[in-house]
Amino acid sequence: MDAFAALLTGFQVALTPLNLAVAFAGVALGTAIGALPGIGPINAVALLLPLCFALKLPPETALILLAGLYYGSGYGGRISSILLNIPGDPGLVMTTLDGYPLAKSGRGAAALAISGIGSFVGGTSAVILMTFLAVPLARLALSFGPADYVALMVLSFALLGTMSEDKAVKTWIAVALGLLLAMVGIDGGTGVERFTFGSMELLGGIDFTSLTIGLFAVAEILVLAEGMVTGVVSRTGGGAGLSFREILFCVPAMLRATGIGFFLGVLPGTGASVASAMAYTAEKRVSDKGSFGKGDMRGLAAPETADNAAQTGSMVPMLALGIPGSGTTAVMLGAFMMYSITPGPLLFTQRPEVAWGLIASMYIGNLMLLVLNLPLVGLFARLLLVPAWILYPGILALSYAGVYAVSNSAFELTITTAIGILAYAMRKAGIPLIPLMLAFVLARLLEDNFRRALSLSDGGYEILFSTPTSIVLWLLAVLAIGIPAVRQVMQRGRPAVHEA
Amino acid sequence: MRLPIAICGAIMLSAVAAQAQDFQPQNPECIAPAAPGGGFDLTCRLTSRVLNETGLVGPSIRTTNMPGGIGAVAYNNIQAQRASDPNVIVAVSTGSWVNLAQGKFGRFSESDVRWLGAIGADYGVLAVRKDSRFKTLGEVVEALKKDPTSVKVGAGGTVGSQDWMKPALVLKAAGVDPRKMRYLAYEGGGEAIGALIGGHIDLFPGDASEVRGQLEAGEVRLLATFSEKRLPGAFAQVPTAKEQGYDVQWPIVRGFYVPPKASDASYTYWTGVLSKLNADPRWQKARTEQGLFEFDMVGQPFDAFARKRTADFRALAAEVGLAK
Amino acid sequence: MVDRLVGLISILLGAGAIWHAQTLHVPFAADPVGPRVFPTVIGAVLILAGGILAARPGKVELEFGTWQRALAVLVASLIYPLLLLPLGFILATALLCFAGSLAFHARPLPAAVSAVATAVVFFVLLDKLLDLPLPRGPLGI
Numbered sequence: 001m002d003a004f005a006a007l008l009t010g011f012q013v014a015l016t017p018l019n020l021a022v023a024f025a026g027v028a029l030g031t032a033i034g035a036l037p038g039i040g041p042i043n044a045v046a047l048l049l050p051l052c053f054a055l056k057l058p059p060e061t062a063l064i065l066l067a068g069l070y071y072g073s074g075y076g077g078r079i080s081s082i083l084l085n086i087p088g089d090p091g092l093v094m095t096t097l098d099g100y101p102l103a104k105s106g107r108g109a110a111a112l113a114i115s116g117i118g119s120f121v122g123g124t125s126a127v128i129l130m131t132f133l134a135v136p137l138a139r140l141a142l143s144f145g146p147a148d149y150v151a152l153m154v155l156s157f158a159l160l161g162t163m164s165e166d167k168a169v170k171t172w173i174a175v176a177l178g179l180l181l182a183m184v185g186i187d188g189g190t191g192v193e194r195f196t197f198g199s200m201e202l203l204g205g206i207d208f209t210s211l212t213i214g215l216f217a218v219a220e221i222l223v224l225a226e227g228m229v230t231g232v233v234s235r236t237g238g239g240a241g242l243s244f245r246e247i248l249f250c251v252p253a254m255l256r257a258t259g260i261g262f263f264l265g266v267l268p269g270t271g272a273s274v275a276s277a278m279a280y281t282a283e284k285r286v287s288d289k290g291s292f293g294k295g296d297m298r299g300l301a302a303p304e305t306a307d308n309a310a311q312t313g314s315m316v317p318m319l320a321l322g323i324p325g326s327g328t329t330a331v332m333l334g335a336f337m338m339y340s341i342t343p344g345p346l347l348f349t350q351r352p353e354v355a356w357g358l359i360a361s362m363y364i365g366n367l368m369l370l371v372l373n374l375p376l377v378g379l380f381a382r383l384l385l386v387p388a389w390i391l392y393p394g395i396l397a398l399s400y401a402g403v404y405a406v407s408n409s410a411f412e413l414t415i416t417t418a419i420g421i422l423a424y425a426m427r428k429a430g431i432p433l434i435p436l437m438l439a440f441v442l443a444r445l446l447e448d449n450f451r452r453a454l455s456l457s458d459g460g461y462e463i464l465f466s467t468p469t470s471i472v473l474w475l476l477a478v479l480a481i482g483i484p485a486v487r488q489v490m491q492r493g494r495p496a497v498h499e500a
Numbered sequence: 501m502r503l504p505i506a507i508c509g510a511i512m513l514s515a516v517a518a519q520a521q522d523f524q525p526q527n528p529e530c531i532a533p534a535a536p537g538g539g540f541d542l543t544c545r546l547t548s549r550v551l552n553e554t555g556l557v558g559p560s561i562r563t564t565n566m567p568g569g570i571g572a573v574a575y576n577n578i579q580a581q582r583a584s585d586p587n588v589i590v591a592v593s594t595g596s597w598v599n600l601a602q603g604k605f606g607r608f609s610e611s612d613v614r615w616l617g618a619i620g621a622d623y624g625v626l627a628v629r630k631d632s633r634f635k636t637l638g639e640v641v642e643a644l645k646k647d648p649t650s651v652k653v654g655a656g657g658t659v660g661s662q663d664w665m666k667p668a669l670v671l672k673a674a675g676v677d678p679r680k681m682r683y684l685a686y687e688g689g690g691e692a693i694g695a696l697i698g699g700h701i702d703l704f705p706g707d708a709s710e711v712r713g714q715l716e717a718g719e720v721r722l723l724a725t726f727s728e729k730r731l732p733g734a735f736a737q738v739p740t741a742k743e744q745g746y747d748v749q750w751p752i753v754r755g756f757y758v759p760p761k762a763s764d765a766s767y768t769y770w771t772g773v774l775s776k777l778n779a780d781p782r783w784q785k786a787r788t789e790q791g792l793f794e795f796d797m798v799g800q801p802f803d804a805f806a807r808k809r810t811a812d813f814r815a816l817a818a819e820v821g822l823a824k
Numbered sequence: 825m826v827d828r829l830v831g832l833i834s835i836l837l838g839a840g841a842i843w844h845a846q847t848l849h850v851p852f853a854a855d856p857v858g859p860r861v862f863p864t865v866i867g868a869v870l871i872l873a874g875g876i877l878a879a880r881p882g883k884v885e886l887e888f889g890t891w892q893r894a895l896a897v898l899v900a901s902l903i904y905p906l907l908l909l910p911l912g913f914i915l916a917t918a919l920l921c922f923a924g925s926l927a928f929h930a931r932p933l934p935a936a937v938s939a940v941a942t943a944v945v946f947f948v949l950l951d952k953l954l955d956l957p958l959p960r961g962p963l964g965i
Contacts, residue, residue: 039954046536047955050545054553142698146684167882172873173834179866180841187859188685191602191660191822192848194859195841200576200606203569218901225897225927226889268691317694322713324690327535333690334542337709340789344713390938393924396897397917400904401946405956406535408566409573410905417901424894429830430884443862444687451857452684456700458649459856529957564957581909659854679852821851 010356026068034076037088038402041073059339060357074308091272094280098299110242112377115304122305123366125258126312138320141266149449151473158480159281178439210416218420253298254305261306265313272310279306523765528561531590533574535567540591571596586766589756601813613757615806617774617798624666624726624750627704637724637744641674648680654701656689666705673746709791726750771799827881834874841867893927912961917943
């Protein structure tokens, strides 16, 4: 198959005035919706799907709109993550680690700009990979078995366990709490209810979005209300104040993060949150000299790049094999079916104008996002000029409204607040929050795959080391734990680099 | 002779029509007891759209998502807060009845709502990878009889869910204890199909609409459909389980219920609307497009059907020790 | 002190998790691992980590600012879900924002104005523009 020729026909579809306008509307709307805490792209996609149908948009146009919404939302949420330390969606938690310190030091606009560039690099590189390698990559992802997932999760935990500067034992308490919260709900393997205490609302487990909002938004606002930390003071007058050298400095980090993010996005089950976390921890492991967490541009670029690369990556199994890699792509799969298009291996041959038109539109959409976002960073940074007594109560209300609008459950709000109380107590006691959140994401993947693996082997543990992939990942996990120990010995006395 | 009957019929019809005219919904609402994008959500949004487009329902119907426990949260919310609301319909599927039968809907039973009607159905199928050692349902059953742990079954539901029930019924029909089945629970049918194509599991008891794309591309083969008759289109070559000597049927019915104390006038109104919807060619087209097959059962027969299915599931769950 | 308390709570939570896992009624073994193993291991990690922390606590200075203000926001957050259905979204949200604004040092009149404005804007945004239905109060707003 000649991907170039096919892509050219795709551009012919994507460059029609209607499709260009729709792509623009999609990414702009996606950015706006991504900025709302609690309301992810999945709601926007589900909402607009019937509208596309009512407007009698042709299928490729509808899909271009939905895809634009999806990857556009990755751009929107970073505003509150960077400027306010409040991530509205799970994939954006790592963005706060270096983004917020940057904003605090008055470089909010520059941080927004670098994250926009990172998102563009991640999104566009992922589309390029998708253009030429979609089918083999999707096959490779499917060959990833339960044992490989287990090893991948162990590697993630190894990176996570050594990430925090805090007392190691406190990190482990946070990890265990995250794992415990993930156990709530019906156990898939046996149908048994765990930690639900008879509550029907808890049968489906604790919602990831509620957890993120409780941990970060609610707790942050409680701490701010106390007056213990002062919010960011805006110092941005004009442009981003980002030098070309700083961008170049981040390019290696962006490329590494693209690889990690795209790969984890293609794997069914692992999404943008795992990808951004892995990219951050890996980047920290590769290039940190003590400046990560204090406002290192690379620590911001890596998770942002990975987030968008993963979002694009999760479309690969959907387009190539008709298998949804995430919740949102599952909704898009529904869109295909409404248009009587059978998503699956035959899509590229039966409806090339749809498949390639969509892919071509993603090149255009990412470019639009960059052009749309960069001039606006100064404007976004002015969000901080809003007085605290309007801004923070407003964010609290918007977070609760978002949680309620999606769940229609007052109980869900109480859960969110309860998690906020837990997070507040943890911050007071010096227990880090991010390991809790990551453990929560990884726990289900680890437990499910561990049990699937042992089901396949009838209880034999040798299956965990049975594939080349799993062995490589286990070795990486050993290295992840081993290298910092060695480096600590090597590095004795060398002063850490602080960024002003 | 015929005339009086016709007149009687006409009078009755006009009476029904008059009664239906008594009730017109205000701000009608469809509750999808799941997060946006799921099957319930599509059922609500698509049905609402067609009902409004065809003019069967005048005021536009809004969709509310109320996720939790495959319908359990919505079921309880209706009982507690809107037991007599005539303007709301709630989406339901076979999966809800499976959980209802296992006591997962709290203290409420299938007699606590008014079952309205079905608007379509999907059917269970048994899929294997294209190069699988199994060619027929009989071969799978033989292998399971010899050693139940030798066949790895994987699907998108938990143990006790409908994806588990399908193969469990096959095992039961073959005289094998369903509890011995090796079952791998995945997060959603998509992941399970991926595991099937990736060669990690042997058998995928999914739904027809889920596997159509892979079937047409030759990635998977179907050993059986759990339908009464053969399914049309791409599925025409696939024998039913019944044809192969195992009388297992698994329609995944999609429909609606209304609150228990909804007035008779509103019940009549909504059943009338659904009957007309099922007869409308525009709906039939929209239904086929979302991968659903015809399942026209509205009003009293649907109510009886819902109760019968739930009772059957309760018996099965009790038999394998899953009931609360 | 704080670390010892955190350690003790961890130990209790861990013990609770293990106890809960052992009381799970498993109808039959669908997989060789079962639902008990993970909660048990997690409980053990909590007990172990909590034990280490309680035995060798570090120095944590508990610092509170004007905690009454945080408490006010918290109480407003806890009452909010209870008011949402009876009062409707706009009124309940305005009350939440009003309380929040006061906690962030606003004067009552500006706080009230911005609270109502915030609530109305969010209602239009979510209910009207995004078509995510929000509860209406007794007055239909």
